[in-house]
Amino acid sequence: xxxxxxIPDCDGLSNLEEYQxxxxxxxxxxxxxxxPDGWEHQHGLDLLKHTPLDLDSDGDGxxxxxxxxxxxxxxxxDSDGDGxxxxxxxxQGSFPNDSSDGGQPPDPDEMLTxxxxxxxxxxxxxxxxxxxxxxxxTDSTILNHxxxxxxx
Numbered sequence: 001x002x003x004x005x006x007i008p009d010c011d012g013l014s015n016l017e018e019y020q021x022x023x024x025x026x027x028x029x030x031x032x033x034x035x036p037d038g039w040e041h042q043h044g045l046d047l048l049k050h051t052p053l054d055l056d057s058d059g060d061g062x063x064x065x066x067x068x069x070x071x072x073x074x075x076x077x078d079s080d081g082d083g084x085x086x087x088x089x090x091x092q093g094s095f096p097n098d099s100s101d102g103g104q105p106p107d108p109d110e111m112l113t114x115x116x117x118x119x120x121x122x123x124x125x126x127x128x129x130x131x132x133x134x135x136x137x138t139d140s141t142i143l144n145h146x147x148x149x150x151x152x
Contacts, residue, residue, distance in 0.1 A: 010130055010146050012038020023047050028146045035068055036144070043074050061087030071142050072096045 008015070011028040018025035023037045030037050033050045040047045045064075053065040060077035067074040072086045079086050079096050084103025089096040092105040133143040 009037075010132075010144055011036040012144075013041060017041075021047055029148065032148075034148070035064060036146075039068055045074075058086075060085045062090065066090070069143060070096055 009028045015025045023030040054063045058077040072079040077085045080099040082099040082103040086096040130146045
C-alpha cells in the first residue's frame with residue numbers, strides 16, 4: 001500500500017496530489033524541464049508540458065530557472081514587495097524573499113561564498129542525490145534540487 005501523504009520525490013506534492021494531477025510520484029520533474037512539479041503547480045505552470053527555462057513571465061530579468069533557484073515568484077517581479085525587483089536583489093546579494101532588508105545588499109562582512117560539489121565519486125553511477133538548502137533562522141527551504149537520474 002502506498003502512503004498518499006508521503007512526498008518520496010521531494011517535489012512538494014504528496015502521492016495523492018501527484019495522482020490527482022497526473023504527475024509521477026517517483027520523480028520530481030514529470031515533464032523533464034528541471035522545474036519540480038510542486039513548484040510548477042504552485043506557480044500555475046503546466047506540470048506535464050516542458051516549460052522553456054528562459055521564459056521571464058514577470059519581466060524582472062530572472063528566467064524561470066533563476067526564479068526557481070532563488071525561490072522567487074515567477075509571476076511577481078518584486079517577490080517580497082520591498083520596491084526592488086528580484087533580479088536587482090539577486091545581483092546585489094540582497095534577499096528577494098525578505099522585505100526586511102529594504103532591497104539593500106548586506107554588509108560585505110555578512111556575505112559568504114559557498115562552493116558545493118555534488119556527484120558520484122565512485123564512478124558507479126548508482127547514486128541519486130538531493131541538495132537542500134535551508135534558512136536556519138526560519139527553518140524554511142530555500143533550494144531543493146534532486147538529480148534527474150541515477151549517476152547524474
